[in-house]
């Protein structure tokens with residue numbers, strides 16, 4: 031079935047990187063558009079958080095709550111994981127399945143570390159009475175940071191499922207595209223975190 | 238035993254509320270049994286599953302959207318009639334205040350999110366891939382998922398009527414009224430969660446069509462050679478992508494307040510009720526352009542086709558749509574001038590709102606100039622488009638009146654406003670989708686809708702529409718406020734209200750006649766054997782009606798605006814036989830497989846939503862887990878495409894008289 035087949039989608043030339051071949055081009059572009067929608071979603075959450083930042087209703091303020099050491103380590107873990115994910119993509123381009131598996135697994139471990147810290151941060155807050163019902167500020171904090179955290183959780187499962195596919199099928203245009211897309215997602219979450227780090231934690235510590 | 242059963246009935250099914258509920262229960266059970274019976278009797282289950290429930294074909298998905306939109310028009314229209322029955326005479330006690338609140342809430346919500354949106358998405362599903370010479374949308378599977386999410390969200394919203402009670406805080410669901418403190422019960426949860434589910438589907442649709450239009454146009458079709466309807470959908474998709482995530486967040490915040498005790502909109506713990514109004518309308522105003530721009534697109538196609546002229550001012554049309562899209566994000570405060578944002582803020586939003594009248598006016602003139610000196614053909618589709626112009630103008634001009642902030646203190650939340658938005662929503666969106674339905678029907682089903690009955694439906698509906706809503710302007714100026722369940726005698730409001738109610742019945746009649754037209758035309762089809770019943774200008778008319786599964790046997794080459802018209806009338810040459818397909822160019826075609834998963838995932842979403850509405854987390858969380866499992870299983874699916882062989886294409890095209 032190799033001769034002159036017209037596909038549903040526009041044909042792609044083979045000079046492109048593997049992940050852009052077959053219908054990868056279309057799907058990667060679609061994913062970028064999805065990320066645009068995600069940007070709007072997070073922007074709305076950030077705006078909400080900024081509106082409510084001072085509305086502590088007599089409860090704890092951001093200055094009292096946030097722990098510099100904790101959020102610095104979280105940031106370090108997530109930023110590093112973005113880097114290792116990048117190395118995974120690099121190995122994918124070199125057709126090195128083993129390299130992909132190693133770097134992606136490291137990414138997942140770093141992601142899990144980040145999540146663990148976030149969960150312990152949240153449960154600490156709740157244990158001292160700073161829960162979602164305490165004030166509008168805390169509601170906004172938990173929903174913004176929690177939305178990011180749940181994205182990371184989903185991302186970890188997603189990465190693992192793609193990893194299984196790469197291990198089963200090797201690096202084909204399809205698996206390459208999937209790995210590339212989940213990588214985009216992971217980097218995006220990293221960028222969002224950079225904003226959370228500056229807008230929520232750093233600013234919240236001084237103001 | 239019986240006693241405790243009745244108690245459960247009162248708690249979950251509101252049996253203590255009397256005959257209205259009992260009748261609905263009986264009707265729902267009977268209808269469901271009827272549908273199941275008919276399907277079983279005709280042995281159609283397999284057909285339903287294979288041809289429809291699992292389909293990923295954009296044309297079938299479009300048809301399902303439109304069928305569902307019709308059903309929702311019926312439901313929302315019944316609500317409208319109930320409202321009008323209650324308001325027909327002063328001091329009426331047909332409904333009590335509580336029930337009235339529920340009825341206008343479900344009316345507004347259903348009409349906007351479960352009628353207008355799916356009707357438009359249905360038309361774009363049918364027309365856009367055909368207009369750009371594509372074989373499907375970019376992501377057919379995702380498209381099916383969007384549909385089923387909408388479908389089950391609509392179902393979820395509708396069952397609130399008989400299970401637990403409908404939402405009752407208005408379609409705008411303002412906090413703190415809709416918050417946990419003032420609005421106990423599950424009604425508002427139904428609103429929040431079903432809108433959330435359909436909203437996710439809509440975001441996916443926006444992404445899908447943006448990618449489809451940008452990446453899958455036939456060779457030669459540059460952006461500035463696209464049909465105007467496709468342009469309107471491109472712009473609409475962009476608005477969806479930027480507006481709907483705001484709705485997602487807004488609904489989620491109130492859901493957190495209601496289900497998990499957050500304090501976003503409370504007044505006691507630092508929450509801000511005004512935050513809701515702002516967020517809601519940051520989505521809400523763009524939303525009204527999401528439902529109007531595609532209607533503008535339909536009118537552009539219809540007016541040009543039935544004037545047998547090229548659309549006047551193509552570039553101006555595109556530029557004004559883009560301008561409207563940008564401006565639509567800068568006007569949201571005009572929905573609450575009276576909430577006290579201050580003079581300078583109000584002035585800004587007053588001005589930005591009036592600015593939108595400029596590009597809209599440009600479009601109006603372009604349609605008029607398109608008709609100027611054209612050979613106008615008064616088909617049913619064209620009648621809807623023609624009626625749109627003066628009626629929408631009334632809605633638009635009164636909109637500019639409302640935009641004058643100080644004057645708005647007089648009309649705000651009065652029947653003047655109710656009249657305004659029905660004049661734009663009905664004369665714009667509803668006339669638009671009806672026009673599009675008559676226009677594209679032959680392409681969907683291979684036969685034309687009966688024109689004579691269609692014109693009856695048009696005249697009855699259009700005249701009754703004016704009878705219903707024109708008096709509302711005057712009632713508003715006389716002081717009648719919206720959302721009031723009854724009014725005293727002696728204010729002089731009685732006669733106008735009675736006229737409105739009679740008008741509403743007329744609209745109901747018009748709708749019934751249109752449904753009759755559909756039924757009649759299915760039984761006595763006037764077949765469209767040419768594929769081009771209107772002497773059309775764009776590519777969808779170059780293929781047989783109904784369109785074959787793969788749409789285009791050979792992807793066409795586009796040379797300019799109105800691509801098909803140019804093929805039919807080549808400059809300086811003898812007209813070539815445009816219908817014939819060049820057999821030597823036919824190749825096997827790659828098409829996506831059907832899939833049951835979008836359906837199943839959406840059922841799981843429905844179950845999860847129901848669980849969260851009732852705060853039954855034992856049901857809600859497993860439901861969500863099934864959704865996630867479904868998505869992961871999809872990721873592991875590799876063999877999801879099939880081929881249509883050359884022989885099969887040749888056979889189909891021969892049968893359609895193209896070879």
Ligand code: HEM
Nearest residue numbers: 314317320341345348349353407408409662719720721741
């Ligand atoms: C079929 C004929 C219709 C009738 C008789 C009708 C009647 C009404 C009336 C009387 C109200 C005001 C209720 C009140 O404020 O107390 C209303 C509200 C509303 N209608 Fe309609 N309507 C019709 C069709 C539509 C359509 C087609 C749409 C949208 C596409 C629509 C959207 C709305 C909305 C959004 C509200 C506001 C609900 C609220 O206050 O929360 N209506 N309708």
Ligand SMILES: [Cu+2]
Nearest residue numbers: 522568569572
């Ligand atoms: Cu508005």
